[in-house]
Amino acid sequence: MELLPTRKKLLHNTTMKLTLATITLILLVLARIPLYLFKNSSSPSPLPVSTKLGKKCDMIGGKWTQSPKGPYYTNVTSRILDQQNCMKFGRPDTEFLKWRWKPDECELPMFDAAQFLELVRGKSIAFIGNSGQETKCNFCFRYSLLIFGSLTSESVFQEGDPMLVSNTKDLEIKRYLYTNYNFTVVLFWSPYLVKAIDVESTARTSNRLMNVYLDEAHEAWMAQIETFSYVIVLAGNWFFVPRVVYENGNIVGCHLCHKENVTNLAILHGYRKVFQTTLTSRE
Numbered sequence: 001m002e003l004l005p006t007r008k009k010l011l012h013n014t015t016m017k018l019t020l021a022t023i024t025l026i027l028l029v030l031a032r033i034p035l036y037l038f039k040n041s042s043s044p045s046p047l048p049v050s051t052k053l054g055k056k057c058d059m060i061g062g063k064w065t066q067s068p069k070g071p072y073y074t075n076v077t078s079r080i081l082d083q084q085n086c087m088k089f090g091r092p093d094t095e096f097l098k099w100r101w102k103p104d105e106c107e108l109p110m111f112d113a114a115q116f117l118e119l120v121r122g123k124s125i126a127f128i129g130n131s132g133q134e135t136k137c138n139f140c141f142r143y144s145l146l147i148f149g150s151l152t153s154e155s156v157f158q159e160g161d162p163m164l165v166s167n168t169k170d171l172e173i174k175r176y177l178y179t180n181y182n183f184t185v186v187l188f189w190s191p192y193l194v195k196a197i198d199v200e201s202t203a204r205t206s207n208r209l210m211n212v213y214l215d216e217a218h219e220a221w222m223a224q225i226e227t228f229s230y231v232i233v234l235a236g237n238w239f240f241v242p243r244v245v246y247e248n249g250n251i252v253g254c255h256l257c258h259k260e261n262v263t264n265l266a267i268l269h270g271y272r273k274v275f276q277t278t279l280t281s282r283e
Contacts, residue, residue, distance in 0.1 A: 057106035067100040117181045120229070124184040128221050129234030130191040173220070186228070188221040191238035193278045195219070199244070209257060210243040214273040217281040225282060233278055239268050247273075 087094075101108055165177045165184075172189035190196075195216040199209040225231060242256040245265060253263035 057103055059103050059108070061105070062101055062103040064099050065102045067098050070094065070098045117178065117183060120183045121181045122183070123229035124186065124227070125230045125232065126186045126188060126221070126225070126228040127232050127234075128188040128190050128193065130189070130236070130238055186224075190218045190221055191235065191241075192274055193218060193233055193235045194274045196243075207242065210238075210241060211246060212243045212270065212274075213246045214252075214270045215247050215277055217277060222281055233275075235271070235274055239271060245270055 163177050163179060165175050174187040176185045176187075177183070178185075192210070192212050195213040195218050197211040197213075199211055239255075242254070244254045244257055244259070244262070245252050251262060253265040253269065255265045255267060255269065
């Protein structure tokens with residue numbers, strides 16, 4: 001079904017906001033790396049931070065600025081996943097690569113794989129949500145760590161890292177381990193964050209009907225949440241999928257389900273509620 005222009009615009013704006021929010025959260029974590037440590041690291045020298053040590057910097061307030069130097073790597077110098085290798089598939093220009101985020105109050109240091117892995121040694125991060133989380137996980141951890149790790153004169157990885165070490169037959173849970181650092185990254189497929197049941201099929205298609213329970217946690221990942229050092233959640237795109245919405249065990253309406261005598265709901269109905277349920281279920 002073709003989305004109306006207004007819906008396309010809403011989808012684009014919503015996706016952009018969610019993406020920026022997730023990236024901002026990751027940057028906030030990275031920004032807390034004490035840059036005066038690891039001075040003997042063979043990794044690239046980070047940019048100096050313009051604020052005084054200990055002063056917090058608002059990473060959200062800022063703008064994208066042109067960076068004439070371009071990226072620190074290319075599809076020739078580092079391993080790049082095929083689906084992100086634009087040059088391999090014929091993109092002629094490179095100007096789209098020459099941008100970086102500039103906070104208003106400080107200078108964002110260059111990402112340093114060795115420093116980051118030292119920071120998360122023995123810890124774990126869980127990405128919970130839809131396929132957008134898998135994309136961010138691939139880029140921010142599996143992908144960017146491999147790229148920046150390859151820029152150092154001394155490898156920070158053991159051969160085969162990150163290793164897929166999932167000990168479950170559930171294909172909706174993926175667990176990766178960086179063996180040298182005992183650092184674990186886990187992906188949970190949970191498109192609404194809360195309990196959701198596929199009514200019609202098992203394929204991840206955009207026209208399948210889902211039953212979504214706004215006030216019931218998704219136990220598959222909620223049961224493990226306390227075992228993770230950090231948890232990053234994302235929801236959004238699947239609110240455009242046909243769904244029947246439940247609260248307190250009762251149907252409150254539906255979106256694009258075309259059922260008689262059922263209230264038609266707005267696209268983002270329940271969006272705030274799923275985050276409330278997610279963030280309060282373990283209180």
